[in-house]
Amino acid sequence: MARMNMIQALNSAMDVMMERDASVLVLGEDVGYFGGVFNCTGGLYEKYGKHRVLDTPIAEGGILAAAIGMGVNGLRPIAEIQFADYIYPAFDQIVSELARLRYRSGGDFWSPVTVRTPCGGGIRGGQTHSQSPEATFTQVCGIKVVMPSNPYDAKGLLISSIEDDDPVIFFEPKRLYNGPFDGDPDKPSVSWSAHERGEVPEEYYAVPIGCADVVRSGSEVTVLTYGTMVHVCAQAIERMGIDAELIDIRTLAPLDIETIKTSVQKTGRCITAHEATRISGFGAELSAVVQEECFWSLKAPIVRVAGWDTPYPHAFEWDYFPGQERVIHALEQVMVYE
Amino acid sequence: MARMNMIQALNSAMDVMMERDASVLVLGEDVGYFGGVFNCTGGLYEKYGKHRVLDTPIAEGGILAAAIGMGVNGLRPIAEIQFADYIYPAFDQIVSELARLRYRSGGDFWSPVTVRTPCGGGIRGGQTHSQSPEATFTQVCGIKVVMPSNPYDAKGLLISSIEDDDPVIFFEPKRLYNGPFDGDPDKPSVSWSAHERGEVPEEYYAVPIGCADVVRSGSEVTVLTYGTMVHVCAQAIERMGIDAELIDIRTLAPLDIETIKTSVQKTGRCITAHEATRISGFGAELSAVVQEECFWSLKAPIVRVAGWDTPYPHAFEWDYFPGQERVIHALEQVMVYE
Amino acid sequence: MSKAPRLHIPQRSSRPGEEPDFSYVELSQPGAVDRPATDTPSKEIESLALSMVRVLDENHRAVGPWDPKLGDSQMQHALTCMLKTRIFDARMLRMHRQGKISFYMQSLGEEAVSVAQCMALQSEDMLFPSYRNQGLHITRGRDVVDLMNQCLSNQMDGCKGRQMPIMYHWKEGNIFSISGNLTTQVPQAVGWAMASAIKGEHPIAATWLGDGSTAEADFYHALTFASVYKAPVVLNVVNNQWAISTFQAFAGGGHRPFAARGLGFGIPGIRVDGNDVLAVYAVTRWAAERARSGVGPTLIELVTYRAGAHSTSDDPSRYRPKNEWEQWPLGDPIERLKQHMISNKKWTESKHAKLSKKLEQEVAESWKQAENNGSLAHGPRLHEDSMFEDVYKTVPKHLQKQREELKRIKKRGVSS
Amino acid sequence: MSKAPRLHIPQRSSRPGEEPDFSYVELSQPGAVDRPATDTPSKEIESLALSMVRVLDENHRAVGPWDPKLGDSQMQHALTCMLKTRIFDARMLRMHRQGKISFYMQSLGEEAVSVAQCMALQSEDMLFPSYRNQGLHITRGRDVVDLMNQCLSNQMDGCKGRQMPIMYHWKEGNIFSISGNLTTQVPQAVGWAMASAIKGEHPIAATWLGDGSTAEADFYHALTFASVYKAPVVLNVVNNQWAISTFQAFAGGGHRPFAARGLGFGIPGIRVDGNDVLAVYAVTRWAAERARSGVGPTLIELVTYRAGAHSTSDDPSRYRPKNEWEQWPLGDPIERLKQHMISNKKWTESKHAKLSKKLEQEVAESWKQAENNGSLAHGPRLHEDSMFEDVYKTVPKHLQKQREELKRIKKRGVSS
């Protein structure tokens, strides 16, 4: 066991997999000699060489297309998109190609690409370094969508993603790279070393895709969330002193409906929380599923906490970010009803 | 008043607006000399000339980018994307640029582009001529999303879209181009001439963006739908002999929540229906909104009718398409409860 | 101040009702273009993109340095494959008219492209075709029954009913799956080729796209990645003059040949008479050798003419003169090869007629077999359960549930 | 069978700890390149893309046909604008180090690009810049207080606090808004130019992108549309050798100059010494005249060097020798113009020092003014209500509701 922050955990996942499997390779903008703008691929170029850690042209669509072709030819590419905000130029290759290839070829061709990309705000990145476009990908059948909230899960889930024969879009909440973040920008930042999920085995292990994690069990209300908001919600629950069940969704697609159902049937109340905008955000799907599966258990309307339906504004970052107050507000709303 | 099918109505909308406003122009693949693969722009090239009806290179991203630039320079471009399945190469220009320009420039720059694109299945188009990607665009703040279900609305809404200073993605359910379609592929096809909404004024008129249409009022259950499914649901309601209130959403963003709320508070039951896949489809947002706004009125869980979460398969089109049986099945599900 | 300039809108020189006009097509004399060594630096061979490699002259002789000197059996093979492709296309078009298949796209007039290029490549090379390359399958020896099964969406359809007709793939034959989205396969081919080089393996990749499709961003991605990493790939632009109703100048072909599109990256381009089997074969061999020996990628422009409609949904008489093909300066690839063989005394009209007839019969026979496997309209076809497979490697819970739901609804027995 | 070839991976010739090596940069002699008439057909001027237009020679003289023969006041203006840009950058970097602004990107070493190009264009021409073109604003006479306001996200910020620092725009000055997404502005500029021609108006468009950004699909869209419609636009690739840590060969610059990227479309390219104000001015005038007179688009490659870090988040010592700039063969644009003016007796060291000092003071003064308008850290700043504006032209109901919700939550008075 070692202490790792999220960057180190992700790096370790790639390192372990490149060591085990010669077909694993990494490609992306600045990922090679430089080790990536967040240093997630640091050291891999030196260790595995220029043929397995490829610096690429700045062309996200080209990166994805090349990765797909490599995957068809037996490699297991990990493609880094420097910021999730820049994944859109690759949208067609992901949606029309990566996700559809196995289906349209009757199972004969497929490409096990993992797309890693940092998402979310809280780093003063303004509207083009803060987005959380995960919901869009959850509507695309044929791909899996993962977002870890801590180093342990990050490594285990990334290993599972690399090993998965289906394509995975792997979102990394960049605000969590160096430490957990509870939504209060005025507090001194904390490191992962104090957090139990900052303990990460150095060797191979897998956290399965498709399983949500009950971070805190409770009886009064279920909080469905993922990524940075896991920590924000945990702190809000703490502050309110409410006996909430906190579920880290971790895999958005395919969704672990059982765990959600079991929880809400028990608590009878539910809020969802994410940083992404609200309208057609993943909270909508969660809300729809919960009311479908647990309608008769619900004692109050499900409340969605989300980023406002505006771009992520640089100066108003902390008015935009759905912090503890907004979570508490939502919890209060659902607790009002007997 | 004239009898028009949807193609003629759309054509008439563009004709009327090009006549009234010299800044309106049309661009897209095959839209010029040929008049478009569905003939929606037929005759405009002859009438308004090659400088206002532009054939373009086959580059959806380029079409959108050029349209944005034209819009910034005072024109009002109507860009046709030949099939909604091919809108993805333009995704970055739509999401990162068209939708964000006004915001990021503090209101100083904006581009009033209308994107017209045929969507939906039922024409044996297979997985790449049948998609309904509307939900994805509803999560993008800064654009409006419209989908008419009949010639009258098509013309009135297209005129409003062209006049709107915000960008609009205008989806045209291609299965409805030549006549209403109730979901039964074995029935002989009907034309719009028998339908009351096939009566279309030849001159200018507008149907406002942002207003849902109560197609049929009823007391027992609310059916929220749009596009082709409006006709499928109408027939399913008819067949069941149920007193359902049928709402044609028409504008998905911004959503007319008032009309929905009023209806569900009255009926206490709700189903949503669309052709798009279910997970994170627009039905999720509708369901979430309804349970937020009408929780205490609901007598049964909201049921979502949707395409299966697979690509649109050519041979199994009619097992895939959410036809009357699936709507009836959903209505039965919500009516079971007292 | 002077009058502001107006926008330039490319204009097709001939439209319906007018005389066909192909004066814009620049030709070279057969035999006139040099054949540089395959390792010549790209800067020194830029002129290949601007001229046109041709081997067959007006007298049906093979002339010049690009003559591949094909043996008799190779020529016969080329002729047979082209003829078979044409006969296959014609049959499938008839079947579409009879309502037996829902859609079709023929390659009439362009058969030399797929046939000669396929012959010039090796069987382990991976092919990433567009939708108008059925000749690749036929030349690699695929049973046309397989192709028909796909078009019929029957129980033997390799796409399991999920794709429209003509969206073939052939894993064992190393032919990739066709997407409905134009040009996406082109940078994928480059990625495939990169992987081959990364693994230190010999196979190269080849890919095809139309003149119109060159405008898609993916073509640029392909050029960029191929150039930067010198990927072992052959990029083929089939310039058949038309993209549905839009002619090639709308993709930028009005100013410079498509073969020149890669010069700015140091990717040599070579323009070839696409209806001259010998020239197409020679040029492809040359490009494949460049790739295989590590010199790098090549962009080939094959100049040809789309003699038929774009697809069965198209009516070209609305946008071009009906008799354009007759005036096409590069003729018919089958006819040209046939005349060459005849003038070399390797072939006769009667042999040709016999071959034609034999292939007609073969294809008719295949059709019967394919129809026995079922059809979209009349079955038997695959069970709709299969619709939920292959979205993921294993069927996830939510799709199992949806499969059950469909079953339940169908069981209710109400008309669906 | 021979050994299969390996993938080619571009290698930077010098890395940290090594001697800088710029032997790969191909130069022409000052004055050596011909200046063709602006209406010369593109085929005849392809060589311009491969050579390098230079006017200033080693002895600080202006030589050859491209000498724009700028008047004294123009030269002084160029010098002043470049100097002001550099002083502005230096000040802002200091302010970032002091934590007063959250981010910054300087244009150190590339000032000639924005300044000379802006001077060569007309004020009604529309400019679509990248993030390293602050010199355009300064040259068009914008009050730097405006730029500082934007970087401070204060109440006078034209972006209303919504964008990171340096994402300027200036509607009245005809300078377009900067997106965080690379290259998106380039085809938009082409669309803007097309509209100008459609409306029969005179203004042309000009746009800038980096060497690395040329790999994005949008650059290709721009080339295609500009070529097909002969749009009145000037496309400028600022090749400063680096894209964050990745050097220009990864965008395909290793085989052919970026100026050649459009030749395959018939878009003439012209490569210019980007640190030679006179050459940059002359080349831009030439390209603008081509656009304005309806001849068509031009692609200019400006060869320069990114002397500073990519941004305040970057540390270039991790990927390149620290002293590279000193070895850069094209020197410092400010120093070169200054020496030219001094050797022409139009300028002196003491005048220069005085000008420097005056500009320093001006900029310092501006900074005080800007800080008075508030800052992100200490306010006053815009009210957060404004966050909900300009998503749409008018605030729709759901955003009104969200605005109210934010108000309610803030009122509760709990720490947020």
Ligand SMILES: Cc1ncc(C[n+]2csc(CCOP(=O)(O)OP(=O)(O)O)c2C)c(N)n1
């Ligand atoms: C991304 C995308 N955009 C548009 C289309 C619609 N479309 C299908 S074929 C075609 C024309 C292609 O022309 P070309 O590339 O010249 O190939 P050809 O048909 O001549 O072989 C178009 C526009 C598509 N399939 N995919």
Ligand SMILES: Cc1ncc(C[n+]2csc(CCOP(=O)(O)OP(=O)(O)O)c2C)c(N)n1
């Ligand atoms: C679409 C997109 N991809 C990636 C990035 C991240 N990024 C910002 S600047 C940059 C390098 C650009 O280099 P270049 O075009 O050479 O411009 P320079 O910084 O040298 O002026 C990258 C990769 C981005 N902003 N947008």
Ligand SMILES: [Mg+2]
């Ligand atoms: Mg074509």
Ligand SMILES: [Mg+2]
């Ligand atoms: Mg650069």
